[in-house]
Amino acid sequence: xxxxxxxxxxxxxxxxxxxxxxxxxxxDRSALSQAAATMPRDLNLNAERMGYLLFGFGWAYALGxxxxxxxxDRFGSKRVxxxxxxxxxxxxxxxxxxxxxxxxxxxxxxxxLRIFSGLAQAPVFPGNGRIVTAWFPADERGRASAIFNASQxxxxxxFAPIFGWLLHLSGWKSCFWFMGALGAVFTLLWYTNIFGxxxxxxxxxxxxxxxxxxxxxxxxxxxxxAKKNTLTWGTVKMLLGRRMLVGVYFGQYCITTxxxxxxxxxxxxxAQARHMSVVKVGLAAAVPGLCGGFGGILGGxxxxxxxxxxxxxxxxxxxxxxxxxxxxxxxxxxxxAHSQTLMLFFMSLSFFGxxxxxxxxxxxxxxxxxxxxxxNGALFNLCGNIAGVTTPLIxxxxxxxxxxxxxxxxxxxxxxxxxxxxxxxxxxxxxxLELAAPQSVTAG
Numbered sequence: 001x002x003x004x005x006x007x008x009x010x011x012x013x014x015x016x017x018x019x020x021x022x023x024x025x026x027x028d029r030s031a032l033s034q035a036a037a038t039m040p041r042d043l044n045l046n047a048e049r050m051g052y053l054l055f056g057f058g059w060a061y062a063l064g065x066x067x068x069x070x071x072x073d074r075f076g077s078k079r080v081x082x083x084x085x086x087x088x089x090x091x092x093x094x095x096x097x098x099x100x101x102x103x104x105x106x107x108x109x110x111x112x113l114r115i116f117s118g119l120a121q122a123p124v125f126p127g128n129g130r131i132v133t134a135w136f137p138a139d140e141r142g143r144a145s146a147i148f149n150a151s152q153x154x155x156x157x158x159f160a161p162i163f164g165w166l167l168h169l170s171g172w173k174s175c176f177w178f179m180g181a182l183g184a185v186f187t188l189l190w191y192t193n194i195f196g197x198x199x200x201x202x203x204x205x206x207x208x209x210x211x212x213x214x215x216x217x218x219x220x221x222x223x224x225x226a227k228k229n230t231l232t233w234g235t236v237k238m239l240l241g242r243r244m245l246v247g248v249y250f251g252q253y254c255i256t257t258x259x260x261x262x263x264x265x266x267x268x269x270x271a272q273a274r275h276m277s278v279v280k281v282g283l284a285a286a287v288p289g290l291c292g293g294f295g296g297i298l299g300g301x302x303x304x305x306x307x308x309x310x311x312x313x314x315x316x317x318x319x320x321x322x323x324x325x326x327x328x329x330x331x332x333x334x335x336x337a338h339s340q341t342l343m344l345f346f347m348s349l350s351f352f353g354x355x356x357x358x359x360x361x362x363x364x365x366x367x368x369x370x371x372x373x374x375x376n377g378a379l380f381n382l383c384g385n386i387a388g389v390t391t392p393l394i395x396x397x398x399x400x401x402x403x404x405x406x407x408x409x410x411x412x413x414x415x416x417x418x419x420x421x422x423x424x425x426x427x428x429x430x431x432x433l434e435l436a437a438p439q440s441v442t443a444g
Contacts, residue, residue: 008204011135011211018128019194020384021186022151025124027159028092028117028179029057030263032110032360034163048260049107051396053226054264056111057118058388064122065385066236069378072123072130077220077374078194081127085190087120089183096176105230118388125361126377129145130220133365134197134375137214139304142317145362146300152259153292153355160267160285179400196220198220217370220311235375242433244367245376251321252360252384254419258328259358260391261412262288262351265405276342278386284344295355299324303359317363318423320356325419327353335406357419360384369433 022251038049071080072301091113098109136144138313166174195201197218198208239245266288292438299320306316331350337343368376398407 007206008202010200010203010207011140011144013193013215014131015191016134016330017055017150018148019130019154019189020065020147022124022128022179023155023178024085024182024186025088025121026152026263028088030156030159030267031092031163031175031179032057032095032114033264033267034160035175036268038167039432044140050268050389051392051400053107053111053114054392054396055389057114058385058392060118061388062113062118062382062385064119065126065378065382066375068122069126069375070108072127072235072374072378073372074158076196077127077131078191078196080123081092082121082187082190084123084127084167084192085183085187088117089180089187090182091117091120092176093180093302094176095185096180097224099173100170102442108159112204112243122381125381126374129361129368129375129377129380131194133368134217135211136218136365137211137216138366139214139307142303142307142359142362143297143364146298146303146355146359148356149358150296151290151298152263152358153294153296153351155289156263156266157289157293158271159284160289162283185230195429204257205425217373220373235372236379239357239372239376239379244427245380245431245433247422248360248363249380249383250368250426251419252380253387254415254422255325255358255360256384257391257415258351258412260387261395261408262292262354264392265395265399265408266347269405269408276340284340285309285346288348288351292355295324295352296358297355299359300362302356303362308359313366314428317359317366317430319429321359321423322357322420324353324355324357325416325423328357328416328419329353329413331409333418334409354416363430365415392408406423 032053064204068084070082094111095110095117098106098113100110127146132141132144132148141380160177163175166178180297197203197211197216197220208218214278267281267285269274270284274284300322303316306319328350329351330346334343334350337346361377364377364380365373394411395408399405400413
């Protein structure tokens with residue numbers, strides 16, 4: 001039962017766990033890029049073959065979004081998300097074990113495991129968005145969403161030096177075994193601390209009231225809540241029929257393109273185009289990552305402050321997004337930076353801007369129809385993570401054919417410009433949609 005005798009702040013613990021688990025997820029996605037340089041030469045991991053390995057994860061991750069959203073709405077965030085952590089941790093451990101296979105079999109085994117890992121990680125961000133919508137009032141939602149979204153920037157600075165040290169000490173397999181062991185820790189953390197708002201054993205009545213009065217959907221994931229089958233084509237058609245959401249979905253595709261460059265090709269850019277050692281890559285990659293992380297948190301703070309001062313929801317969300325994307329376009333200037341220091345400055349400025357503008361999950365929390373948070377978040381993440389399919393292939397092809405990363409950086413900068421167009425004239429007014437629930441509803 002909730003403890004009414006003293007106020008609590010359990011929601012801060014919840015967002016801290018979401019941030020930590022999301023960092024773990026992003027670290028798993030980037031581990032392969034860092035380990036690639038020390039993998040056996042028999043694998044012939046050139047830019048094109050590496051692109052296919054990254055494509056395998058991105059394709060499966062995108063394909064799993066709609067089923068993940070439906071499962072989250074039907075069975076709840078704690079159960080579905082928790083199983084997800086277990087599955088991708090097992091996949092990471094087995095990736096390390098694949099190193100004992102014959103060289104001709106390693107590539108195929110890793111490719112299949114990356115597909116499995118992509119499917120397993122599909123519930124992560126729809127689950128994050130769903131939990132934040134339940135646990136936070138509207139005027140704290142920007143900061144909360146920015147915190148878990150900042151995981152994509154802090155993951156590389158935190159884990160890249162660890163990966164670099166492990167690679168130097170005991171080879172590429174140890175990186176994946178480390179991730180598998182860490183997954184066991186996060187599984188325990190998840191199941192002992194994540195609950196629905198009204199069912200958390202350490203929350204007070206006053207905190208529940210604060211969240212509910214502020215617009216938090218506190219009945220999400222309670223045992224008595226009706227469970228809706230949102231995994232229907234009717235739901236998808238309903239959401240895709242709204243211009244505002246289509247603009248948000250396309251904007252997320254553009255912003256996620258920057259994310260995938262950073263997670264997958266940035267370490268290779270440092271190693272191949274800038275000729276840095278494995279250890280230096282880990283350290284250098286940390287700088288733009290930290291800038292992106294601080295930018296991500298700052299974007300959420302600015303957005304919530306604008307809302308507190310009486311600005312419209314549309315203005316408060318759009319201004320940081322569009323201004324951030326202007327800064328993100330400075331990635332193109334890296335092509336003209338001859339010194340490593342100047343290159344890192346422009347890369348850091350670009351990812352600081354990308355962080356400021358990464359408020360898409362806040363917008364989803366603000367706009368999702370009640371009972372469809374998981375599905376709307378999944379469709380949003382599906383559209384965004386089509387970039388996980390296209391970005392590795394496009395950049396891999398550009399680099400392979402031109403033997404240079406210059407065209408790749410121009411491509412990323414132009415996509416940032418497209419995000420500005422999307423959130424400008426396409427999205428229009430940002431508001432919560434009131435839509436009829438799907439007809440297929442069953443009791444939980």
